[in-house]
Amino acid sequence: MSAAIEVSHLTKQFAGRTAVSDVSFSVASGEVFGFLGPNGAGKTTTVRILGTLIAPTAGSALIAGIPLTRATAGQIRQRISIMPEAPGLYQRLTVAENLEFFARLYGLPQRQARIGEALAAVGLADRASDPCGSLSKGLRQRAALARTLLNDPAVMFLDEPTSGLDPAAAHEVLGLIGALRDRGVTVFLTTHRLDEAQRLCDRVAIMNTSLLSIGRPDELRHALFSRSLAVTIAAPLAKPGEIFDGLPGVESWQAVNPAASDPAGAGPADYLLTVADPARVAPVVTRALVHADADVVSITESRHTLEDVYLQLIDDKNKGGQPR
């Protein structure tokens, strides 16, 4: 699949402060790419650079196959659209008037049809005549999303599209972004909401001024965390080492809760086993526990969320660690 965005050693400094440092990545056509990071990580700055709004201090980029230069900025703007964090709608104009203005700026033919399609795509057709100032925040985000659809962009940059929305409105906006994937649009989504990144994105990049990691959410989890089995027994094992040590595929084990550390203790005991392949090792562990007359409550693969990955990487960065 061809790259919709290619970024190479991108750096941006503001008055001596580095906002983005030596960032390189590529985004395939039709991919939903999540750009994650804490506030001030350089996500919006990166979007603004790739959207031709601000100039990089160093580095280069290809957007929709066009090199990012001052001379080609107009060409790039024809092929992309950006939804900034604030919807940026003219409050005194109606939804349709806002879209009409932008459709004219893009020089679109058959404006009314395009506006109608964009409004229908975000479910705002019946609010076309409403002044934007009278819309709720969620509806304004939808109107802004309709604006970004107008020029049928090859690449769409969405900067914190659910910022400040209540859960229901955020859910609606995420549904609309999911629909963009079905239309084959390349979506570059910046967010610090990890649940939405996990739900929507094919791949994610985690950055904090510099790029910390990039990959599919499950790849990042596997790269960052060893695989493990969480074992719960109804009562503590008298000699857990005799059961777990030497079991094929079990690399190490640890007692998780106090009950598990005390053979004379009461209540369920939790153990965490570091294993090479949870699917293959789980039956072996189960058999060993049954053989030892242990009352097995559960044996499950220990799951790490994207949030665990994110927090681990940001923590590493704050401690001065190297990017993974």
Added chain:
Amino acid sequence: MNESASRIGAVVRKELTEFRRNRFIIVTTAIVPLVFLISPTASILAIKATASSAVLTRRVDTSLFFPLLIPVVVPTILSAFSVIGEREQGTLEPVLTTPVSTVELLAGKAAAIFLPAVSVAYLIFGIFVAIVRFGATAAVGTAAWNAPQLPAEVIFIPLLAGWSIWVGLAISARASDTRVAQQLSLLGSLPPLALIALLSFNVITPSLGLAAVFAAVLLVIDCAACFVVAQLFNGERLITGHKATGLAR
């Protein structure tokens, strides 16, 4: 219509729609011209038929100067808000992500201010001239009708409006606050008005040649200003608060 003209037209149409729906702008653009109509009209109608020639000339000169304030003040109010206002309501960033060029954006904004400002100025000037011609005493009416300022004002109204618009837009593109932009724009609009005042009140002896040169200079400035202001328009600074380093507008 080519793409550039179409984009300028889109900006003009959008700006005029916003002006129409902005009560502050409607009230301001109505009240300011009325003040500049009522004051000189009352002054000129109060001149008695027995007034001396010197008094007559001085008061006619003063009264005819007032309508020239309209194309200075009204565009200042509108243009000072123009760029900084977009920045403050968050609409500048989406606009700058479209293919519209800085020159097209500024030309559209300037045209949208020029049209109502000059229309109102001519309207008020016409009303004033009609009142003086038919409402004042015969001597006053004749003196005003034959004053050299009359044709000069017809020419200088759009030229002064142009100057004020571009000064306002330039300041609006650089200022960080709407109120500061309006105050600075008003100050920036004063130099050509001061020169006209000096000519009107015979501090500088007026002549057709001097007026023509002055008008020509203003015309050249008005025409070239779009490109000068476009250079002052720094999209990166307007969006991020930091000066641009190369690629951005």
